[in-house]
Amino acid sequence: MIHLVLLSGGSGTRLWPLSNSSRSKQFLKVLRDEAGNHVSMVQRVFGQIRKVPADVDITIATCASQEYSISRQVEGAYTLVLEPERRDTAPAIMLACANLALEQKADADDTVIVMPIDTYAEQAYYDGVVKLDEAVQSGFAELVLLGVEPTYPSEKYGYIVPETPEGDLRRVARFTEKPNENAAKQLIAQGALWNCGVFAFKLGYLTELAAKYLPVNDFSQFRDRYSDLPKNSFDYEVVEKAGSIGVVPYSGEWMDLGTWNTLTDEMADASAGRVVIDESTCENVHVINETGFPMVVAGMKDAVVVATPDGILVSSKEASTGIKAQISQAAESRPMYEQCRWGEYRVIDSSVFPDGAKALTKELIVRDGKQLSYQRHAHRGEVWTVVSGAGEVVLDGLVQQVRAGSVVNIGKCQMHAGRAIGSDLHIIEVQQGEILAEEDVERFGEFWEE
Numbered sequence: 001m002i003h004l005v006l007l008s009g010g011s012g013t014r015l016w017p018l019s020n021s022s023r024s025k026q027f028l029k030v031l032r033d034e035a036g037n038h039v040s041m042v043q044r045v046f047g048q049i050r051k052v053p054a055d056v057d058i059t060i061a062t063c064a065s066q067e068y069s070i071s072r073q074v075e076g077a078y079t080l081v082l083e084p085e086r087r088d089t090a091p092a093i094m095l096a097c098a099n100l101a102l103e104q105k106a107d108a109d110d111t112v113i114v115m116p117i118d119t120y121a122e123q124a125y126y127d128g129v130v131k132l133d134e135a136v137q138s139g140f141a142e143l144v145l146l147g148v149e150p151t152y153p154s155e156k157y158g159y160i161v162p163e164t165p166e167g168d169l170r171r172v173a174r175f176t177e178k179p180n181e182n183a184a185k186q187l188i189a190q191g192a193l194w195n196c197g198v199f200a201f202k203l204g205y206l207t208e209l210a211a212k213y214l215p216v217n218d219f220s221q222f223r224d225r226y227s228d229l230p231k232n233s234f235d236y237e238v239v240e241k242a243g244s245i246g247v248v249p250y251s252g253e254w255m256d257l258g259t260w261n262t263l264t265d266e267m268a269d270a271s272a273g274r275v276v277i278d279e280s281t282c283e284n285v286h287v288i289n290e291t292g293f294p295m296v297v298a299g300m301k302d303a304v305v306v307a308t309p310d311g312i313l314v315s316s317k318e319a320s321t322g323i324k325a326q327i328s329q330a331a332e333s334r335p336m337y338e339q340c341r342w343g344e345y346r347v348i349d350s351s352v353f354p355d356g357a358k359a360l361t362k363e364l365i366v367r368d369g370k371q372l373s374y375q376r377h378a379h380r381g382e383v384w385t386v387v388s389g390a391g392e393v394v395l396d397g398l399v400q401q402v403r404a405g406s407v408v409n410i411g412k413c414q415m416h417a418g419r420a421i422g423s424d425l426h427i428i429e430v431q432q433g434e435i436l437a438e439e440d441v442e443r444f445g446e447f448w449e450e
Contacts, residue, residue, distance in 0.1 A: 002054055002133050005096045007089060007118040008062035014258050017311035018288060020335040025258060026118035027069040032067050032268040033388050040120040042073050044174040048126045059175045061096040065103040068341045084226045090237035094210040096146035101207045102219040108204030111136045112309045115198050120266060122252040131248050132200040135169050143239060147193025149251040153184035158195040162248050165191020171267035172245040192247055260304045261317035309346055342370040354441060360436040363429040371419035374447040377412060379440045380433025384408040388426035417447045
């Protein structure tokens, strides 16, 4: 049995404003499948994994904010392991392996292969898990990596330097992290491979390492003490300390679609949304408009234009890889739009008044048959105005019917929830208080039984 652990993390800031902390790049449906349907990176990867000629089960290691997106996009059997907090790849992989051993009762001698969930590669890349499994089971090394044969001297990737430049399975001599172009050329001449973040090992190998930090025999205890694990990457915490490391080379298409210049090369369409492009004056331009306003683009070349509720980006494709500082300065600290298990919300306005009072206005759309969790806020009150649809609202255990025109006042620390009945429920929510943050919520499950 091969246990495939897929890591799904990251805030997607390099693809701002289309992606954010709640809508990461791997869930954006900007690619197309063989039938021409729009698919996300996650859906493309799962389609390829299903074709691997081996007995493979899947565990997804991710954070709570991505749970809904995964459930909406991934079909078939898989196990979801949620991090209590974000602590880098080493603890995330340890948590997934603890789940395999303690919850799924996997054998200590089974092969575990860790991969990013959003890699853009050929089918042969995913079929390579079979070679990795064979290498692990042969006892060749404690850890076996997958290395990509470089196509150019990249300064963006780390390099795996093998002892010998030939063979289907090579011993690793050392690693070099993001060299300059001249150094990269020398490494490639020595047979070095790109490190693509794929690790293979026997389950028992990692559970023994994790036991040094958390010596528990119960998964819930392991998860409860997650913060005791080192906040470090798997490369630094595990790989660099391994006694023996092997690498299996992969030759074929492999890309990180994490920047606008790489993503637009693979996007199915040059524009999306209310967009008019002057084809006579534009060349190699990609435009995405998620606002309700029309957009006209003219006289641009090798550029990307993106407008969403979170912000607007206009950049050359080349420069888009180096604007992290500018995005950090411009981007809001909270997402302005998010899809949730119950529906979606959009921030309409955020204001601070002369007397210091704060207000935030949101549009909530609760889908028919869905409900908001039973919750309360410590630092704010809310006013709900129903503008469309019908349903029920509960305040401190008392249920009332609501419809278009209904107004509900929710006090600070007051328990409340709402659900849609018969149609989608559209609510304008006005928050008032000293702290208006998504983190100011204490949830108590669902009030109504499904």
